[in-house]
Amino acid sequence: MSFLYILSWISTAIHIVFITISIAAGLYYVAELVEEYTQTARKLITMMISATVFVYILFMFFDNLPWKMIICGLIAQIFHGLIMSNFPFxxxxxxxxxxxxxxxIINHMLAFQHFISFYxxxxxxxxxxxxxxxxxxFSLFVSLSANDNVLPTTVNDSMGSQDVVTNYFSRGKKQGLLSLFNYAKDSLLPTRNKKSF
Structure with a gap:
């Protein structure tokens, strides 16, 4: 075994770490954009659902994909559209x-089954x-943190003692994708102490 072979494995590990950090930074940025522009995110995700439905329709005419895959994909897009009816919640x-x-999950199983059977x-x-x-x-996953920053419009408080704003701020800690990234940033990355002169 040569020394260059060992270096190639070390280099591969370094590349994997850099790629992972780049993906995490990109996800953080996209999550911030989604939180800032929820209506634009809603339009984009709805357009992605429509484009995916169009792709499945084109599969019916131009490719020999199994009908089970196509129908399962179309049903999944219908449910994605139903999720978008309450977006960003x-x-x-x-x-x-x-x-x-x-x-x-079913669509992944059908796709693996088909692509293993045919080249x-x-x-x-x-x-x-x-x-x-x-x-x-993936777009829906990234947009899960969007409802953390949306102002409330009604109060579902059984006591009725708090107004809308007090209820919103007393709900506790936010739990979205951006909150997870902020927690990871605060707990894993080293912090710099500022010098005061």
Whole structure:
């Protein structure tokens, strides 16, 4: 075993760390954009759902993909559209959210089953997974933190003693993707102490 071979593994590990940090920084930036521009994010995600439905319709005419994959993908996009009806508020225990997750898993299983059975170039498989399976769910995942900064409009307080703003600020800690990144930044990265002269 040569020394250059060992260096190649060390270099690969360094590249993986840099890529991971770059992806995390990009996710943080996108999460901030979604929180700042929720209506624009809603329009973009709705356009992505429409584009994915259009791609599935084109699959019916131009490719030999199994009908199970196409129908399952179209049903998943219907549930994604139902999730968007309350955007930026996403309820994890709502029927559309749970059904979208179930159809995402089923669609992955059907896609793996099909692409293992028939040969396709890697680029085509990656294109299917990226555009048809990952784009919309990933966008919804990034936008989960958007409802942390949306001002409330009604109070669901059983006591009725607090007004809207007091209830909003007394709810406790926010729990979105951006909050997770802020916690990781504060707890994992070293902090600089400012010198006072």
């Amino acid at each position: 996403v309820r994890f225990l709502s029927f559309p959210f749970i059904a979208a997750v179930v159809f995402l 396709y170039p890697f680029v085509e498989v990656l294109a299917y997974f990226t555009i048809c399976l990952w784009l919309v769910p």
